[in-house]
Amino acid sequence: xxxxELDLPRQPVLDERKQAKKRRFNPRTxxxxxxxxxxxxxTVLGLLVFSIWPVFQTxxxxxxxxGSFGNYEWTGTDNYKAMFADPMFWMALRNTFIxxxxxxxxxxxxxxxxxxxxxxxxxxxxxxxxxxxxxVVTMPSAVxxxxxxxxxxxxxxxNYLLGAIGIKGPSWLTDPDIALYxxxxxxxxxxxxxxxVIFLSGLQGIPxxxxxxxxxxxxxxxxxxxxxxxxxxxxxxxxxxxxxxxGAFQVFDLVFMMIGPNSIVIEQTQSVVFLFYKNAFxxxxxxxxxxxxxxxxxxxxxxxxxxxxxxxxxxxxx
Amino acid sequence: MNAKTARSAQKLVVHAVLIIGAMFMVGPFIWMLLTSVxxxxxxxxxxxxxxxxxxxxxxYKDVTAVLPFVHFYWNTVxxxxxxxxxxxxxxxxxxxxxxxxxxxxxxxxxxIVLSVLMVPSQIHILPQYMIxxxxxxxxxxxxLIVPGLFSAFGTFLLRQFFMTLPKELEExxxxxxxxxxxxxxxxxxxxxxxxxxxxxxxxxxxxxNDLLWPLVVNNSPEKMPxxxxxxxxxxxxxxxxxxxxxxxxxxxxxMLLLFLLLQRYFVEGITLTGTKG
Numbered sequence: 001x002x003x004x005e006l007d008l009p010r011q012p013v014l015d016e017r018k019q020a021k022k023r024r025f026n027p028r029t030x031x032x033x034x035x036x037x038x039x040x041x042x043t044v045l046g047l048l049v050f051s052i053w054p055v056f057q058t059x060x061x062x063x064x065x066x067g068s069f070g071n072y073e074w075t076g077t078d079n080y081k082a083m084f085a086d087p088m089f090w091m092a093l094r095n096t097f098i099x100x101x102x103x104x105x106x107x108x109x110x111x112x113x114x115x116x117x118x119x120x121x122x123x124x125x126x127x128x129x130x131x132x133x134x135x136v137v138t139m140p141s142a143v144x145x146x147x148x149x150x151x152x153x154x155x156x157x158x159n160y161l162l163g164a165i166g167i168k169g170p171s172w173l174t175d176p177d178i179a180l181y182x183x184x185x186x187x188x189x190x191x192x193x194x195x196x197v198i199f200l201s202g203l204q205g206i207p208x209x210x211x212x213x214x215x216x217x218x219x220x221x222x223x224x225x226x227x228x229x230x231x232x233x234x235x236x237x238x239x240x241x242x243x244x245x246x247g248a249f250q251v252f253d254l255v256f257m258m259i260g261p262n263s264i265v266i267e268q269t270q271s272v273v274f275l276f277y278k279n280a281f282x283x284x285x286x287x288x289x290x291x292x293x294x295x296x297x298x299x300x301x302x303x304x305x306x307x308x309x310x311x312x313x314x315x316x317x318x
Numbered sequence: 319m320n321a322k323t324a325r326s327a328q329k330l331v332v333h334a335v336l337i338i339g340a341m342f343m344v345g346p347f348i349w350m351l352l353t354s355v356x357x358x359x360x361x362x363x364x365x366x367x368x369x370x371x372x373x374x375x376x377x378y379k380d381v382t383a384v385l386p387f388v389h390f391y392w393n394t395v396x397x398x399x400x401x402x403x404x405x406x407x408x409x410x411x412x413x414x415x416x417x418x419x420x421x422x423x424x425x426x427x428x429x430i431v432l433s434v435l436m437v438p439s440q441i442h443i444l445p446q447y448m449i450x451x452x453x454x455x456x457x458x459x460x461x462l463i464v465p466g467l468f469s470a471f472g473t474f475l476l477r478q479f480f481m482t483l484p485k486e487l488e489e490x491x492x493x494x495x496x497x498x499x500x501x502x503x504x505x506x507x508x509x510x511x512x513x514x515x516x517x518x519x520x521x522x523x524x525x526x527n528d529l530l531w532p533l534v535v536n537n538s539p540e541k542m543p544x545x546x547x548x549x550x551x552x553x554x555x556x557x558x559x560x561x562x563x564x565x566x567x568x569x570x571x572x573m574l575l576l577f578l579l580l581q582r583y584f585v586e587g588i589t590l591t592g593t594k595g
Contacts, residue, residue, distance in 0.1 A: 035498035036421030043412035044427060046468025051434045054445035061444060070451075114339060117332055124333075130581060131340045134347060137577040137584065139527045141548045142566040146350045149559050155362045157349055164365075189343065194588060201589045243592040250438055253529045257549060273440055273530070280444055281534055293440045300438055 055297075061290035072287060079291035089292070091267055092275040095180055099271065100248040103187045108240060110188065111195035112233070116225065118196070119203045129200075133193035140190070144257030147186045148173065151258075173259060176268040183254050183269060195240050202236030203229070234315045242307055249300050252277065272296050354378070354563035361559050377564040381551070384561070387568055389540050390547040395572075397462035397543060398525035402518050404467040409517065410510070413476035414502045418488060428477075434470035443534060450535050461535040462543060466525065472517050475591060479513035480506060512586070519580070519587035526573050544569040 062079055064072040083089045114132055118125055135143065150158050151172035159169030172182040210228050219227070252273040259269045261278065270278070272292060280289035353361055354377055356370040381387065415421075416428050446465050455461045483506060491501045507514075529545040536542050539550065551565045577584050 031497060032419050033421045036415050036419035036424065039411040039415035039419070039498070039502070040427065042408045043468050043470075043473055044431065046408070047431060047434055047470060049449070050446055050465045050468055051437065051442055051470070052430065054442040055437055057445040057448075058441050070448075113335075117336055120332070122329060122332060124336075128336050128340060129585075130578070132343050133577070133581075133585070134574065135343060136588065137523060137573045138347075138570050139545055139548070139573065141527075141529050141545045142570045143346075145548060145552060145562055145566050146346045149353065149563065150346060150349060152559075155364065155366070155559075157345075157366060160364065160366055189346075192343070197585045197588050198592065239592060246438070250440065256529070256533075257552065260552070276440055277530065277534075280447075286444060290444055293438075293444070297438055297441050301436060304436075 058290045058293055061287055062294045064287040064290075066284060066286040068284060075287065079288045082288065083291050083295070088267065088270075088275065092270050092272050095269055096249060096251065096271045098180060099184060099187070099251060100245065102181070102184045103191070103248055104241065104244045106184070107188045107191040107195055107244065108237060111192045111240075112199055112237075114192060114196045115199035115203055116229065119200060129196075132196055135190045136193040138190075140253035141257045143186065143190055144254050147182075147189075148258050151182055173263070174265055176265045179259060179263075179265040179269045183251075183258060186254060186258065187248070187251070191244065195244070198240055199233065199236055202233050206232045231316050235317060238307075238311050238315045242304060245303055245307065246300055249296065249303070272299075350563045350566055353560055354567050356560045358558055358560055374560065377560045378568065381561050381565040381568065385547055385551055385565070386539050387544075387547065387565075390542055390544045390569075393459065393462065393536070393541060394526060394543040394545075397459055398522050400459075400463045401466045401525045402521045404463070405469050405472045405521050406514055406518060408467060409469055409472035410476050410507060410514065411502065412473045414480050414506055415498075416473065417477045417480035418483075418501075418506070419498060431470045431473060435474065440530075443531065446531075447534055455535075457536050457538045457541040459541070462532055465531070469521070471591075472521065475517055476510060476513050479510040483509055515583050516587040516590045519583050520591050522576075523573065523584075523587075 061072070063074060063076055065075040065078065066072045118129055118132075150156050153159060153169070153171045153174065156169075156172070158172070162169040170178045173179050206229065210232070211224060214224055214228060250273050251271045255266075255269055255271050255274040256277070259266055261282065263269070273296065276289050276292045276296070279285040279292065352368065352370070355373040355375060356367075356377075357374055360367055360370050412431075416424065416431075442465075450456055450461045450465075453460075455464075487505055487509075488501050491505055496504070527545060528543075529549070532543045532546045533549065536546065539547070542550065548565055548569055551562060
């Protein structure tokens with residue numbers, strides 16, 4: 001079976017066409033094709049059915065209107081027109097943007113601080129890392145419930161502690177100006193451990209020689225951080241930013257569990273995905289929901305592209 | 319001597335910052351645990367009591383009386399494990415093929431697979447829901463498992479691992495007459511175990527914690543996973559926080575325990591893949 005392979009060196013050089021012909025009839029290559037296609041088949045077919053075709057279906061649905069029995073009819077761009085005229089949609093977009101733009105920088109800044117502090121040889125470093133990581137493995141719906149309790153205006157621990165130092169705590173989850181930021185705090189809390197371990201591995205990739213050189217120049221640890229650590233960490237920051245952006249734009253669990261569909265501040269807090277869920281599965285506006293999903297897709301795509309373009313300006317690859 | 323004092327002062331500050339940070343990170347967990355063993359009356363005291371007069375363990379029994387937690391556990395465990403095992407098998411097969419076998423159209427197909435990574439999952443939910451509905455799979459374990467078996471992300475991740483293995487390995491195996499499945503199964507798979515572990519951890523974590531998809535497909539209590547169970551608990555029992563907290567503890571302890579046992583792998587998994595979702 002392997003004779004062709006073994007004989008090859010002794011043969012005169014074949015011209016390309018002959019070689020191609022030879023390859024076509026080589027039983028081993030045919031075997032390769034067979035195994036190649038067979039092994040990707042389940043995943044590729046599954047993705048076609050559950051992920052790729054649905055994109056086109058959702059696109060199609062976004063031009064339809066749905067009746068109560070699952071019947072739908074083509075209505076052209078009506079859903080998009082309605083969406084762009086819908087203050088709820090703009091509100092959801094605004095909420096999502098604020099949530100994203102506040103959560104990500106705070107989470108990244110705090111997790112860099114945590115990573116730098118925990119990248120030293122100090123006592124209890126493993127324990128600290130473990131504790132900081134706990135929220136990452138905790139079910140978001142449980143997280144939301146705990147924070148809802150902590151935020152409770154009457155019996156919540158947070159307002160009691162604030163009261164103890166003379167601050168009158170707000171109504172965290174019912175004040176329309178505050179509720180969105182209450183979500184941000186929880187999101188930052190939940191993201192720190194996740195980002196921290198990525199930054200830690202980024203920090204460990206920075207060669208010690210840089211710091212040794214700086215030590216000869218007499219640089220202090222703050223200077224080290226600004227001029228060595230931070231620039232060399234920019235690829236990691238970029239990676240974390242991209243990942244966090246995509247995640248933040250899809251926020252749902254916190255809105256659904258901590259605020260809830262019946263809250264008086266739901267309009268001031270609902271995210272784009274929550275609006276999608278509400279329209280698709282609570283109001284049966286599936287066509288409209290599909291249009292929302294498409295817009296979300298486009299926004300995430302655009303933001304990612306912009307980030308990719310901008311990275312040349314601030315990311316250092318050594 | 320001065321430098322030494324300065325250094326230990328600095329260390330003290332670092333520890334102070336880290337301890338405050340740790341209190342912020344762990345405080346909610348401790349408060350959840352403490353609340354879960356208080357009476358309703360104790361939970362609403364102002365100023366709050368830290369420890370209950372008597373530990374009210376029956377809150378845990380009460381919450382399982384309100385909602386079928388046994389079913390929740392069963393649904394979550396079965397669906398997370400099935401999804402994880404399924405992805406390990408299917409993704410590693412596809413990843414091996416994309417990384418090690420040459421066949422016509424390989425690159426085009428791989429790019430199509432990769433393009434799935436660009437699409438937010440909400441795009442798939444409506445059509446997936448309709449597939450489940452037309453198959454009669456709403457409120458079933460299949461609904462939680464089957465759409466999650468195929469992962470572009472897992473395929474991409476494992477392909478990276480397969481790519482790094484030396485070519486000589488399969489050349490030698492081929493000379494011995496192994497076909498690709500045998501090479502994959504006997505030689506290559508054992509060499510990408512770190513990748514398999516990372517993928518299992520991440521898939522397990524996502525599957526265990528996922529809310530939106532199960533909320534859409536499974537709304538009967540017997541078929542709900544823990545995450546949706548918590549959502550319905552909140553709907554039923556708006557004010558009795560000790561019981562609600564008991565439910566939350568019941569939902570999170572298995573993952574926390576798994577993390578404490580397999581810490582290194584969790585951290586490696588997150589570092590490799592970036593995120594939990």
